[in-house]
Amino acid sequence: xxxxxxxxxxxxxxxxxxxxxxxxxxxxxxxxxxxxxxxxxxxxxxxxxxxxxxxxxxxxxxxxxxxxxxxxxxxxxxxxxxxxxxxxxxxxxxxxxxxxxxxxxxxxxxxxxxxxxxxxxxxxxxxxxxxxxxxxxxxxxxxxxxxxxxxxxxxxxxxxxxxxxxxxxxxxxxxxxxxxxxxxxxxxxxxxxxxxxxxxxxxxxxxxxxxxxxxxxxxxxxxxxxxxxxxxxxxxxxxxxxxxxxxxxxxxxxxxxxxxxxxxxxxxxxxxxxxxxxxxxxxxxxxxxxxxxxxxxxxxxxxxxxxxxxxxxxxxxxxxxxxxxxxxxxxx
Amino acid sequence: xxxxxxxxxxxxxxxxxxxxxxxxxxxxxxxxxxxxxxxxxxxxxxxxxxxxxxxxxxxxxxxxxxxxxxxxxxxxxxxxxxxxxxxxxxxxxxxxxxxxxxxxxxxxxxxxxxxxxxxxxxxxxxxxxxxxxxxxxxxxxxxxxxxxxxxxxxxxxxxxxxxxxxxxxxxxxxxxxxxxxxxxxxxxxxxxxxxxxxxxxxxxxxxxxxxxxxxxxxxxxxxxxxxxxxxxxxxxxxxxxxxxxxxxxxxxxxxxxxxxxxxxxxxxxxxxxxxxxxxxxxxxxxxxxxxxxxxxxxxxxxxxxxxxxxxxxxxxxxxxxxxxxxxxxxxxxxxxxxxxxxxxxxxxxxxxxxxxxxxxxxxxxxxxxxxxxxxxxxxxxxxxxxxxxxxxxxxxxxxxxxxxxxxxxxxxxxxxxxxxxxxxxxxxxxxxxxxxxxxxxxxxxxxxxxxxxxxxxxxxxxxxxxxxxxxxxxxxxxxxxxxxxxxxxxxxxxxxxxxxxxxxxxxxxxxxxxxxxxxxxxxxxxxxxxxxxxxxxxxxxxxxxxxxx
Numbered sequence: 001x002x003x004x005x006x007x008x009x010x011x012x013x014x015x016x017x018x019x020x021x022x023x024x025x026x027x028x029x030x031x032x033x034x035x036x037x038x039x040x041x042x043x044x045x046x047x048x049x050x051x052x053x054x055x056x057x058x059x060x061x062x063x064x065x066x067x068x069x070x071x072x073x074x075x076x077x078x079x080x081x082x083x084x085x086x087x088x089x090x091x092x093x094x095x096x097x098x099x100x101x102x103x104x105x106x107x108x109x110x111x112x113x114x115x116x117x118x119x120x121x122x123x124x125x126x127x128x129x130x131x132x133x134x135x136x137x138x139x140x141x142x143x144x145x146x147x148x149x150x151x152x153x154x155x156x157x158x159x160x161x162x163x164x165x166x167x168x169x170x171x172x173x174x175x176x177x178x179x180x181x182x183x184x185x186x187x188x189x190x191x192x193x194x195x196x197x198x199x200x201x202x203x204x205x206x207x208x209x210x211x212x213x214x215x216x217x218x219x220x221x222x223x224x225x226x227x228x229x230x231x232x233x234x235x236x237x238x239x240x241x242x243x244x245x246x247x248x249x250x251x252x253x254x255x256x257x258x259x260x261x262x263x264x265x266x267x268x269x270x271x272x273x274x275x276x277x278x279x280x281x282x283x284x285x286x287x288x289x290x291x292x293x294x295x296x297x298x299x300x301x302x303x304x305x306x307x308x309x310x311x312x313x314x315x316x317x318x319x320x321x322x323x324x325x326x327x328x329x330x331x332x
Numbered sequence: 333x334x335x336x337x338x339x340x341x342x343x344x345x346x347x348x349x350x351x352x353x354x355x356x357x358x359x360x361x362x363x364x365x366x367x368x369x370x371x372x373x374x375x376x377x378x379x380x381x382x383x384x385x386x387x388x389x390x391x392x393x394x395x396x397x398x399x400x401x402x403x404x405x406x407x408x409x410x411x412x413x414x415x416x417x418x419x420x421x422x423x424x425x426x427x428x429x430x431x432x433x434x435x436x437x438x439x440x441x442x443x444x445x446x447x448x449x450x451x452x453x454x455x456x457x458x459x460x461x462x463x464x465x466x467x468x469x470x471x472x473x474x475x476x477x478x479x480x481x482x483x484x485x486x487x488x489x490x491x492x493x494x495x496x497x498x499x500x501x502x503x504x505x506x507x508x509x510x511x512x513x514x515x516x517x518x519x520x521x522x523x524x525x526x527x528x529x530x531x532x533x534x535x536x537x538x539x540x541x542x543x544x545x546x547x548x549x550x551x552x553x554x555x556x557x558x559x560x561x562x563x564x565x566x567x568x569x570x571x572x573x574x575x576x577x578x579x580x581x582x583x584x585x586x587x588x589x590x591x592x593x594x595x596x597x598x599x600x601x602x603x604x605x606x607x608x609x610x611x612x613x614x615x616x617x618x619x620x621x622x623x624x625x626x627x628x629x630x631x632x633x634x635x636x637x638x639x640x641x642x643x644x645x646x647x648x649x650x651x652x653x654x655x656x657x658x659x660x661x662x663x664x665x666x667x668x669x670x671x672x673x674x675x676x677x678x679x680x681x682x683x684x685x686x687x688x689x690x691x692x693x694x695x696x697x698x699x700x701x702x703x704x705x706x707x708x709x710x711x712x713x714x715x716x717x718x719x720x721x722x723x724x725x726x727x728x729x730x731x732x733x734x735x736x737x738x739x740x741x742x743x744x745x746x747x748x749x750x751x752x753x754x755x756x757x758x759x760x761x762x763x764x765x766x767x768x769x770x771x772x773x774x775x776x777x778x779x780x781x782x783x784x785x786x787x788x789x790x791x792x793x794x795x796x797x798x799x800x801x802x803x804x805x806x807x808x809x810x811x812x813x814x815x816x817x818x819x820x821x822x823x824x825x826x827x828x829x830x831x832x833x834x835x836x837x838x839x840x841x842x843x844x845x846x847x848x849x850x851x852x853x854x855x856x857x858x859x860x861x862x863x864x865x866x867x868x869x870x871x872x873x874x875x876x877x878x879x880x881x
Contacts, residue, residue: 326867332878
């Protein structure tokens with residue numbers, strides 16, 4: 001069946017695979033790309049938070065041995081084989097690493113601006129690699145991969161998306177893009193403010209304005225997929241512990257001996273789902289809040305994330321004629 | 333170069349959001365001990381009469397030793413997959429979704445319905461009856477005694493069981509924090525109760541205790557010379573000696589009874605996603621293996637206290653009331669469980685309350701654990717498309733899976749009736765759930781053993797990967813050992829008649845029920861698979877691991 005008929009009423013549904021919050025994990029990203037063939041889907045949609053969160057300096061010791069710290073343990077690396085094994089482990093966990101001597105390590109230590117620059121340098125290099133890998137892997141297929149950032153990604157790193165020149169990778173950040181002949185996708189990668197003071201936070205009102213700008217481009221909101229990183233407020237897709245942001249790192253707020261849970265999503269996202277009734281809303285941001293809820297006819301879903309274990313949490317959605325006709329959470 | 337040696341590199345971080353975990357390893361350790369239910373009475377009221385000559389301390393030690401490799405295997409799994417979902421996640425990841433769903437749904441979700449009934453039974457038998465009988469004797473108010481004797485009638489147990497399940501439903505469905513708050517109260521109440529029972533038992537001697545039992549039973553039932561009559565009744569019912577020779581094989585065969593408690597050492601893995609530093613190996617050893625050792629120690633202390641307090645003949649006589657149907661060994665129509673014996677030793681209503689309320693609250697904790705564990709599994713299975721979406725819906729205000737809670741309560745009602753109305757069910761079949769849950773633990777142990785081969789990358793990234801015996805991963809050694817010890821205990825339930833399920837006791841019925849529950853799991857799996865396929869979705873995608881290359 002020709003691709004262009006997919007998604008139309010009476011035709012085969014268009015099948016989208018959605019995942020998010022992989023935070024630098026190499027095997028998880030590779031699984032994401034392989035999901036097209038594995039799940040037999042028509043499009044791969046990424047919902048933001050590409051960048052890893054930890055940077056592991058591997059410091060040269062005496063002779064040809066190295067030291068590093070990981071998972072609360074000191075590691076002494078004494079052979080090239082051990083180094084390869086250690087770096088593979090870091091790739092799985094989504095941690096960046098660089099080799100240095102003691103002097104260089106000390107140049108970074110205690111200087112957050114230098115560390116942040118190193119993060120950006122390594123994360124951007126990895127994103128460029130990932131884009132090239134996607135082009136190679138999907139070459140000759142009809143599948144496109146839609147990439148965007150989340151609140152944890154920096155603009156410096158996401159600038160790599162602007163340089164995309166191939167035909168398989170689509171930069172969908174803050175844009176409306178077609179996903180088949182019948183449906184379009186609107187993407188917003190921002191989140192509401194978090195206790196972690198992450199790079200791409202916006203107020204709820206600002207997110208609402210970005211959504212309205214995108215919706216102005218769309219003729220038929222019912223044939224739209226909402227790819228909004230931030231889930232709707234108090235939807236059950238956004239439940240997490242309330243944290244005290246006055247300390248670093250933020251600590252759970254405890255009342256009567258118990259942590260306080262709350263919804264960390266955006267009201268503007270909930271309002272948009274309610275008002276526009278798109279075909280489906282796919283969201284991320286809150287890793288521990290995997291689930292589904294409904295806004296009128298519109299299902300809104302968050303597949304959660306387990307990138308740290310190399311597990312790709314995802315979601316297959318089948319859409320046809322402006323309706324989500326089926327969905328399946330995955331754990332690949 | 334000397335400077336280079338001095339550097340201990342640290343991890344660099346940036347401003348990025350993080351997953352916060354709130355349950356401390358110590359809290360998880362407590363949670364496991366409460367789940368293992370140090371109040372479960374079967375080791376004390378089942379084994380001495382059913383396995384005459386099996387030394388209780390040895391029985392507990394054997395159960396502990398059989399559980400150790402299983403617990404170690406779980407410690408590896410918990411560090412490799414420190415996420416909520418536990419056995420369902422482990423088995424689905426290693427064996428595939430159809431297997432994981434069928435085993436966990438059939439032998440956890442369905443069979444734990446019997447724990448809901450058991451919890452009500454325990455609340456009546458260990459909590460309400462002894463407390464009110466004790467209060468009646470201590471205060472001389474007959475109404476208390478009447479409540480105590482009513483609580484152990486089948487209708488009394490059914491009403492108490494339904495109320496028990498309903499209160500737990502409301503408490504848990506209206507917000508998990510309500511329960512967690514209450515759990516601390518339960519923990520301290522259980523500790524005080526357990527300590528009070530130990531002190532009462534260690535502070536007496538058999539002849540004094542027997543006299544006090546006579547006095548207590550006289551006040552409750554109006555009988556004279558209770559203990560001597562009960563002792564004679566035990567001989568008539570089938571006790572061959574009050575000082576039987578040591579039966580070592582019997583102690584091994586009786587270990588599955590104590591496994592009723594100790595098999596739950598790993599229950600914290602169901603909430604692995606909420607435990608701080610769950611990926612740190614020593615934390616999981618402390619939580620799982622540590623709580624196992626602590627609970628085994630408590631059980632050993634209680635068996636020593638009982639032996640010291642009422643003597644070996646007292647322990648065997650008490651057990652004959654349960655296993656051999658010696659009605660002369662019942663007080664107020666109920667069994668001489670450890671807390672009733674402890675209560676009979678005091679005339680202080682305050683101490684009666686301290687002992688009784690703790691045992692009642694631990695019984696209530698059990699029904700809460702049933703809901704917490706099984707509704708989480710049902711939500712996960714609903715999200716995976718293997719149960720209707722309805723089960724996974726979270727209430728907008730309370731943030732709990734209310735539908736799953738209500739469904740579980742409704743499903744438990746017929747089991748509560750059957751448990752208390754069908755002859756022998758509440759006695760001979762009480763440990764059927766230990767057997768069924770044991771099947772889940774057995775396969776999870778095997779999943780641990782196969783983890784390095786079936787989920788290679790996942791295993792290699794886990795902190796436990798560096799531990800090996802020669803070239804063999806330690807998790808494989810412990811996983812296979814745990815699988816074998818669990819298989820032994822599960823097999824014993826089917827073939828040792830003293831464990832209540834075997835053919836010689838109940839005919840083919842237990843086998844039909846086991847096969848029937850597995851069939852229900854399979855039917856649901858294939859029905860949902862077919863339904864989803866019609867919508868262009870394959871449910872096996874929920875678990876299939878994508879190759880990275």
